[in-house]
Amino acid sequence: MDIRKPLVLGALLVSTVAGAADPQGWLVSRLRTGDRQTVLSVRPTSTEPGLDQVELRSIPERLAEGPGSSTAFYEEIWYRPQALPTNLWPMARAGESDEQEKASWPGSEVRTLTLQGPLANRINLTIVGDGYTAAEKDKFFADAQRIRDDLFGESTFSSYTPLFNVYAVFVPSKQSGITDTVKRDTALGLYRDPPESKRAIMPGNTANIEKALALAPVRADYPILLANDDFYGGLGGAYATTTRSVRSGPVVLRHELGHNFGSVGEEYDNGYVYVGANTSPAAGAQIKWPQWMDAKSKTYETQFLAGAYLWKNLADGAIHVPF
Numbered sequence: 001m002d003i004r005k006p007l008v009l010g011a012l013l014v015s016t017v018a019g020a021a022d023p024q025g026w027l028v029s030r031l032r033t034g035d036r037q038t039v040l041s042v043r044p045t046s047t048e049p050g051l052d053q054v055e056l057r058s059i060p061e062r063l064a065e066g067p068g069s070s071t072a073f074y075e076e077i078w079y080r081p082q083a084l085p086t087n088l089w090p091m092a093r094a095g096e097s098d099e100q101e102k103a104s105w106p107g108s109e110v111r112t113l114t115l116q117g118p119l120a121n122r123i124n125l126t127i128v129g130d131g132y133t134a135a136e137k138d139k140f141f142a143d144a145q146r147i148r149d150d151l152f153g154e155s156t157f158s159s160y161t162p163l164f165n166v167y168a169v170f171v172p173s174k175q176s177g178i179t180d181t182v183k184r185d186t187a188l189g190l191y192r193d194p195p196e197s198k199r200a201i202m203p204g205n206t207a208n209i210e211k212a213l214a215l216a217p218v219r220a221d222y223p224i225l226l227a228n229d230d231f232y233g234g235l236g237g238a239y240a241t242t243t244r245s246v247r248s249g250p251v252v253l254r255h256e257l258g259h260n261f262g263s264v265g266e267e268y269d270n271g272y273v274y275v276g277a278n279t280s281p282a283a284g285a286q287i288k289w290p291q292w293m294d295a296k297s298k299t300y301e302t303q304f305l306a307g308a309y310l311w312k313n314l315a316d317g318a319i320h321v322p323f
Contacts, residue, residue, distance in 0.1 A: 026079045026092050027219070031061055033072040041210060042091040043219060045078065052083035062202070063236030063259050074238035107134055107172040110215050111141060113148045114166035119218040122165045123261075126220035128212045130188035131228035134172040143226060143244040144168035150250035157254075167216040171208075178227045179204070188212065190227050190241070197311050201225075201233045201241050209239065222260050224253065236260060 029040040054077070061072040079085075084092060116122055127147065132140040145168070152161045171187040178184055178201065179191035189204025203209055203225065213223050225241040226249075227233065234252035235241040236259035242252040258264045265279045287293075308321040 024081075026081065026084050026088070027056075028077045028079060028084075028088060030075050030077070031072050032075055039088065039091060040206070042084075042088050042094075044092075045219075052080045054078040059237060059260060059263075061237050062200075063256070105171050105212065105215060108212070108215055109137065109170045110217070111144075111168045111170075112165070112217075113145060113168050114152075114161075114164055116162050116165055119165065123160075123163050124216075124218045124221050125164060125166045125224060126169060126213055126216040127166070127224045127226050128169045128171065128188065128209065129226045129228060130171075130190045131173050131176055131178045131184060131186045132170065133174070133176050136176060136228065137170050137172070140170050140226070140228070141168055143228075146246075147224075147226060147242070147244075147250055147253060151253060151257075154250075154254065165218075167218075167220075169212050169215050171212045171215075173228075176228060178229050188225065190225065192233060196313075197309065198232045199309065199311065200235050201227055201229075201243070202235060203239055203241070222257060224257075 025045050027041075027043050027045045029043075031038045031040065055075065056078055057076040058073050061074045113127075127144045129140040129144065148166050148168075151157055152164070157164075173184070173186040173188075175184045175186060178186055179189070181195045187205075188209050190201055191204050192198075193200045193202045209223075209225065213220055223239045225239045227241065227243045229243040230245055231243060232245060232248040232252065233241075233243050234256050236256040240253060240256035240260050242249050242256065245252075306321050306323045308319070310319060310321075312319055
């Protein structure tokens with residue numbers, strides 16, 4: 001098998017691994033809002049889709065459980081060397097140097113949790129922790145292993161296990177936990193939004209997140225941020241974010257990876273991302289997946305009557321939601 005050839009699932013090219021001095025292509029990561037673009041990185045890759053330019057991924061930068069969802073898109077574009085826009089060559093050379101030298105982070109450690117095959121021929125997940133102090137390094141790796149075991153022990157991903165490599169990256173935080181009502185000095189700057197809610201967990205320091213991800217042996221196809229927090233919360237988009245919660249952490253991760261890996265939309269009321277294979281604006285025989293429905297299945301027209309986030313300290317008073 002030629003390990004330089006990319007693994008393709010559907011239309012999505014998922015393999016990106018650093019090339020040698022003469023890479024076969026460049027992977028450009030960027031944020032796009034309308035016509036405005038912000039390039040995050042330009043890195044060498046040994047994969048070769050066969051075209052001058054290929055859009056590998058385009059997803060909302062943040063997929064929050066509510067109005068925190070962003071209008072910006074996180075995108076990854078593959079270019080042949082001769083097709084890379086000239087204004088990106090300075091970043092390309094810097095990215096090539098970074099890959100060759102590898103980023104350094106005092107006190108960091110990288111462990112391989114699952115190694116199923118060549119880096120260029122597998123889907124590579126990287127779990128990076130935030131809010132774990134140097135004294136909590138073993139706690140992070142135990143949490144990362146538990147999250148990994150739960151992810152691949154459940155039916156959705158279990159049959160695909162041979163296609164994945166999984167890495168865990170520890171970077172020390174000065175304080176334990178993540179920012180909520182109290183500000184925490186953490187490596188990645190994860191924070192709850194809104195404060196005191198058990199809902200969205202936002203990326204605070206994107207530069208440090210990218211630096212931590214670069215410590216892994218290969219660029220992550222699907223980066224995972226693991227917050228040192230015992231309660232429900234997470235985020236989809238450029239990064240799949242969840243918490244170490246034993247009860248809800250793995251469930252949230254599977255949901256957020258559903259957006260990133262499976263490109264599916266929400267399955268709950270008051271969601272903001274109703275796109276993908278699990279949604280349809282049509283009814284009855286016009287839906288896109290009638291072969292998955294039996295004779296007893298029914299479709300219903302829905303109406304959105306009220307939307308409210310019910311996480312509230314009842315000591316401050318009752319909740320009133322107008323319809």
